[in-house]
Structure formats: structure tokens, C-alpha cells
């Protein structure tokens with residue numbers, strides 16, 4: 481337990497907010513959540529558990545303990561109630577800058593003055609959000625990678641005014657919930673490991689959309705190469721293809737380089753609501769994706 485942070489509030493409980501809330505509750509924190517969709521926490525929990533079981537992955541603790549942690553999360557219908565006694569607030573709403581700035585302004589007005597405010601954004605630096613609050617020194621990026629499937633690494637990055645104490649408190653808190661903090665020393669789009677993962681996504685999407693290879697072969701190679709039990713396309717399905725698309729657009733809007741523009745084929749999947757695990761179909765179909773079959777690597 482981190483002495484400075486005891487109560488954690490999650491704003492947005494889709495794919496990531498739900499997992500972060502459960503991770504924190506499983507390690508003894510008092511967790512409250514707020515999402516305008518009252519069903520989403522349980523829907524996400526159900527899909528995440530089915531997906532973990534299908535491909536034999538578990539979080540940083542046994543799955544049964546993690547499910548017990550889910551029972552301890554308090555879902556709150558009113559944002560001010562969710563935030564009123566928080567020591568740490570983590571925002572996990574869609575990857576759209578204006579939405580996040582609006583949410584941060586609201587969170588700033590409702591959370592206690594001493595609370596640390598973090599965004600789980602996959603690409604937007606906190607320096608673009610902090611000015612929506614009156615406490616930039618307490619704002620930072622805390623970026624998780626689906627702890628439910630054992631990805632317990634977390635990028636941490638400060639903004640223009642974040643204090644060393646805020647960064648240190650966040651690092652300690654991340655360690656206290658069984659995760660590994662990866663600290664960014666100088667602001668970079670995509671943070672620490674997420675920048676590396678982004679390069680992999682861009683290249684693999686380009687190869688698939690251009691018809692150069694079957695995406696399953698990239699996943700097979702990745703599984704053999706890394707020892708993981710799913711590849712980049714399986715991971716993108718876990719992330720949500722709408723989220724992947726929005727993140728790619730952040731990079732494109734930054735560079736305006738046509739090579740950064742996400743493939744039309746990805747956009748078409750998003751329009752067809754083929755979003756991956758959360759809608760039951762993406763590159764693979766769920767809850768029993770091809771890559772979880774014992775003969776997947778043989779290319780059958």
C-alpha cells in the first residue's frame with residue numbers, strides 16, 4: 481500500500497478503466513468508478529474474463545483473486561460522489577483531446593485539492609491536458625497496458641509543471657499494485673514502451689492492409705519470437721480497433737505524414753463495428769480466437 485494514496489477513482493470503465501479499477505482493488509485500495517454507461521463495467525469484466533480463460537492468460541494475481549477484486553470496486557452513478565474523497569483519479573475515456581480536457585476540468589473542480597490527476601491516454605502527453613486544471617503540478621500520464629492479460633508495465637510521464645513528488649508517488653503506487661513503472665525522462669509522444677509498440681502496430685497494419693501477408697503469419701512469428709501467446713493482431717483485438725484507430729490518428733495529426741495515416745481497411749472494420757474482443761469480432765472471433773487453438777502455430 482502507498483501511504484499517500486489510499487482511495488482511487490476511475491473515470492471511464494471501458495476496456496482499460498475496468499482493468500485498472502480491478503487491479504487497484506485487488507491490491508487493497510478503495511476504488512470507486514464512474515461511467516455514463518451503467519452496464520459497461522460488468523460487460524467489460526465478463527468479456528475480459530472469457531478472453532483470459534480462452535487463451536490461458538492470467539493477471540498479476542490468480543484469476544479467482546482478480547474476480548474477487550472486481551466485487552470490491554464501488555460503481556458510482558454520480559461523478560462528484562465518485563471523486564469527493566479520491567487521492568488519485570485516473571481518467572480512461574476515449575482518446576480524443578477535447579473530451580479529455582473537458583473531463584479534466586470537471587475532475588479538477590470535484591476532486592480534493594491534494595488529489596493527483598492522471599490520464600491513461602495511449603498517446604496524448606499530459607502537457608496538452610494539464611492547463612484544463614488548476615493543479616498542473618499534480619497531473620501526469622499513467623499509462624497501463626491491459627494488466628488483465630499479464631501486461632503489468634506502466635508508462636509514467638510528467639507534464640510541464642509536474643513535481644518530482646507527484647512522479648514518485650505515482651511510481652510507488654504502480655509498484656504497490658504489482659506493476660512495473662517505466663519512467664519517461666523527456667516528453668515523447670507514446671511514452672516509453674508504447675512508442676515501441678506503436679512502431680510495431682504501424683508496420684504490421686501496413687503489411688496486412690497492403691495485402692503483403694496474412695495477419696495470422698505475423699502473429700505466429702511474434703508468438704514464436706517473443707514467447708507470448710498472442711501476436712500484434714491479437715493484441716490489437718484486445719485493445720479495441722476503435723481505440724487503435726484513434727491512437728493512429730493522434731500520430732497522423734501530429735506528423736501529417738501520409739505514412740502515418742491509418743489504413744482504410746482498419747477504418748472500414750471500425751465502421752462495421754468489428755472492434756475486437758469487445759464486439760466479439762475483429763481480426764479474430766471471440767470468445768474462442770484461432771490463436772488460442774493448440775494447432776495455430778502449425779498454420780492449419
Ligand SMILES: NC(=O)c1ccc[n+]([C@@H]2O[C@H](COP(=O)([O-])OP(=O)(O)OC[C@H]3O[C@@H](n4cnc5c(N)ncnc54)[C@H](O)[C@@H]3O)[C@@H](O)[C@H]2O)c1
Nearest residue numbers: 492493494495496497515520572573575600601602624719
Ligand atoms: N484499450 C486498450 O488496450 C488501452 C490500453 C492503454 C490505454 N488505453 C487508453 O485508455 C483510454 C480508454 O480506452 P478504452 O480502450 O478503455 O476505451 P473504451 O472505449 O473501451 O472505454 C471508454 C469508456 O469511457 C466512457 N466515457 C466516455 N466519456 C466519458 C466521460 N466524459 N466520463 C466518464 N466516462 C466516459 C465510455 O462510456 C466508455 O465506457 C484511451 O485514452 C485509450 O487510449 C487503452
